[in-house]
Amino acid sequence: MSRSSSGFVAGLTAVALAAVGFLAYQASANVPDQLGKDRPEASASSSKTPAEKSDPKALPAESGSGARVVYALDSDRVWLVGSRNKVQRTFEVTPSTVDPLPGKYAVTSRSGTITGSDGVPIEHVVRFANNEGVAIGFSAAVDGSTASPDPEKKTGGIRESRADGSAMWKFAEIGRPVIVVP
Structure with a gap:
């Protein structure tokens, strides 16, 4: 050569x-337009803090600051966090068949009582995202059930107990930040 x-x-x-x-x-x-520019970075389980590894109820480190709702996809857990970064409540949820993408959102709409996309009567609906053409939000079944959704249907309802749904309803007003972490 x-x-x-x-x-x-x-x-x-x-x-x-x-x-x-x-x-x-x-x-x-x-980053997709609906996520905004300041989405939290995905973190592998190996990058969790020692507190997160030892306590699955620990607020994820990469979940922002200020008053917000935090939803962790991997652990199917929600935290309601007050303005001084103090966890007011945490609870497990049953995910829908369509997950929101990790990122920063805000509560966009709420409904007191409606019929969910799966045909179940639900209450305290707090919507914050769309993915695959499906509205995604937290809700509680009026009958208190938290059964897993039919995997053949595209649904966006993240189910909570009625007590947790009531707490979410009181906390998550329109515009409240919702941070979704992996």
Whole structure:
């Protein structure tokens, strides 16, 4: 190979590496519009703090600050957090078949009593996201059930007990931040 050919190959390699680096940067910065620009970063379980590893009820470290609702997808748990970052209540939920993407949202609408997308009468509906064309929010079945949804149907209702649904209803007013973490 001539000296000019090897220089050309080296130049092409440098351009290819720069292109791959740029595309990787673009992919990491590509956040869907509904999530906003300040989404919490995904964290692997190995990056959890010692408190999170020892106490599954511990508020996730990467969940923002101030008064907010925090929903952890991996543990199916919710925290209602007051303005001084003090957890007011935490509880387990039954997820829907369509999860929200990790990110920062806000409560967009509420309904006192309606029929859920699965046909179950529900109350204290607090909506905050859309994914795959499905509205996603917290709710409690009027009969108190928290059965897993039919995996064949696209549903967005994250089910709570009636007591937890009542607490969410009182806490999560329109505009309240909802932080979804992995």
